[in-house]
Amino acid sequence: MKVCIEWIYKTPKGAETTFRSGEMPAAQGLLFAEDMERTGRAKHVIFIDSYNITWTVKEMKAYLKEVETEPHNITVYFDGGFDRATSQSGLGCVIYYEQSGKSYRLRKNAFSAELKSNNEAEYAALYLGLVELELLNVHHLPIRIIGDSQVVINQLNGDWPALEKDLVSWADKIDEKLKELGIKPEYELVSRKSNTEADRLATQALNGIDITAMSEIVTE
Known part of the structure; x- marks a missing residue:
């Protein structure tokens, strides 16, 4: 599955804006999302798949864990x-x-x-x-x-x-x-x-x- 990442970025002074990434494999997207969350400046990080369905970071982790042992x-x-x-x-x-x-x-x-x-x-x-x-x-x-x-x-x-x-x-x-x-x-x-x-x-x-x-x- 390929996804885009969408997130709200907040500066130290409180200004916010929304960004969306290009399309990438879901596993790669999860790595980026977790790294962004660790910075403390990325808020409301979600994934959007090719069918325009949104996934939270928690949902994406669960999905990838579930499919790992299946084709x-x-x-x-x-x-x-x-x-x-x-x-x-x-x-x-x-x-x-x-x-x-x-x-x-x-x-x-x-x-x-x-x-x-x-x-x-x-x-x-x-x-x-x-x-x-x-x-x-x-x-x-x-x-x-x-x-x-x-x-x-x-x-x-x-x-x-x-x-x-x-x-x-x-x-x-x-x-x-x-x-x-x-x-x-x-x-x-x-x-x-x-x-x-x-x-x-x-x-x-x-x-x-x-x-x-x-x-x-x-x-x-």
């Missing part, structure tokens, strides 16, 4: 591929997250012979990612969802209307799953070049290679 700071990449010649699809998703002070990557793909278009495959790939989040027991968190499908990202963002019956059905299915898990999605459209991991997984599924892999990300 958080989650990003989902998805991609779907459709072979017109065979009417077969490959689905791929990559999930990055943190848990108990460590970073992880989950890769998952799936094959399907039931979809009718590339756009359906893209939607199905995203749904595959949401099912994996459910298996990780992810709930009531903001999640970044990244893909290179203009149709899926813009339709789920509400920027484009979903007119095809099959795509409307997928969009509704995804919205229902997000609501069920209490997930607040933040959609991001990227180039195909920036989505190579999920694309590779989708291609491997089309080629009959099943992948389910979890790994810890170790930084030196």
